[in-house]
Amino acid sequence: MIRVRAAGLLLTAAYLCFVAWLLLRPHYAAWVPAPNLRPLATIRSDLASGPLPAARRLSEGLGLLAPLGVLLPMAGGRVDVPAFTSFARTVFAGLMVSLALEFTQTLVPGQLFDVDALLLNTAGVAAAHLLVVPGARRRLRQRRPAVTAPQPAPAPAGLVP
Numbered sequence: 001m002i003r004v005r006a007a008g009l010l011l012t013a014a015y016l017c018f019v020a021w022l023l024l025r026p027h028y029a030a031w032v033p034a035p036n037l038r039p040l041a042t043i044r045s046d047l048a049s050g051p052l053p054a055a056r057r058l059s060e061g062l063g064l065l066a067p068l069g070v071l072l073p074m075a076g077g078r079v080d081v082p083a084f085t086s087f088a089r090t091v092f093a094g095l096m097v098s099l100a101l102e103f104t105q106t107l108v109p110g111q112l113f114d115v116d117a118l119l120l121n122t123a124g125v126a127a128a129h130l131l132v133v134p135g136a137r138r139r140l141r142q143r144r145p146a147v148t149a150p151q152p153a154p155a156p157a158g159l160v161p
Contacts, residue, residue, distance in 0.1 A: 002077070015068070023105060065122075065125050069126065073133050094121065098121035
């Protein structure tokens with residue numbers, strides 16, 4: 001389990017660095033739209049643009065932080081955690097990472113806050129967690145050797161009560 005946890009911590013840190021590099025680069029444009037503070041407004045406009053552009057934009061939003069749905073529990077290194085507790089903890093952490101990225105983007109030229117990106121990123125973390133983590137934990141519990149209770153020491157010969 002220590003190896004899994006160490007690998008999870010390393011991969012999570014590397015992935016977060018990659019996402020920060022990807023999202024926090026300046027985008028220089030002559031015109032920048034207003035920040036989106038209305039839930040589902042960007043998603044509606046994406047759906048109105050046609051099926052292929054909408055699928056691309058929505059899958060980008062869902063897939064950006066989805067690996068955290070697997071990497072965060074892996075970094076925790078726990079196998080015997082209640083499923084709902086693990087799910088709630090992972091989704092909350094994904095929400096906080098997404099929120100931190102969205103707020104940090106407002107400091108970068110050409111980047112704006114979008115509440116729909118927050119919703120899609122969090123949904124991607126939740127979906128990845130539900131698809132991978134319960135099965136992986138089940139397999140890890142099955143592979144783990146069974147812990148047997150210690151046997152009492154035999155009584156010395158000749159001292160039978």
